[in-house]
Amino acid sequence: MFCICLIQCLSLAWYLPDRSHQTRPASVNHFLTSNPQYPARLLKQQLEDNVSVHCDIDAEGHAHSCHVTQGHYMEFNQTALLYAERDIYHPALQNGKAVPSPDFRLHINFIIE
Secondary structure, three states: OHHHHHHHHHHHHOOOOOOOOOOEOOEEOOOOOOOOOOOHHHHHOOOOEEEEEEEEEOOOOOEEEEEEEEOOOHHHHHHHHHHHHHOOEEOEEEOOEEEOEEEEEEEEEEOOO
16 A cells, blocks of 8 residues: 555655756745734724834744834734744745845734724
């Protein structure tokens, strides 16, 4: 049984696309990361804001040196900053290899729907 599964898995590799020339910017891994929590006090007050955070993303997909560059309310800013620091990222790719991505920009919209 194991041999059959192994052969099937190996045969699938034949059909996988060649990613050696793939280039892409860093991005949030939405599959492994949940959305930031809306601050309860600001939700109760019906306040909204857009917050921008800049970080350096390393080749393993971890954020470093994060700081808020735009935002009007301290609680939104703190929530966005904490989210950005704990978020899980897909690292940038250059010619199929993970590379650091300095000055990654993350925009979080706190909107009541």
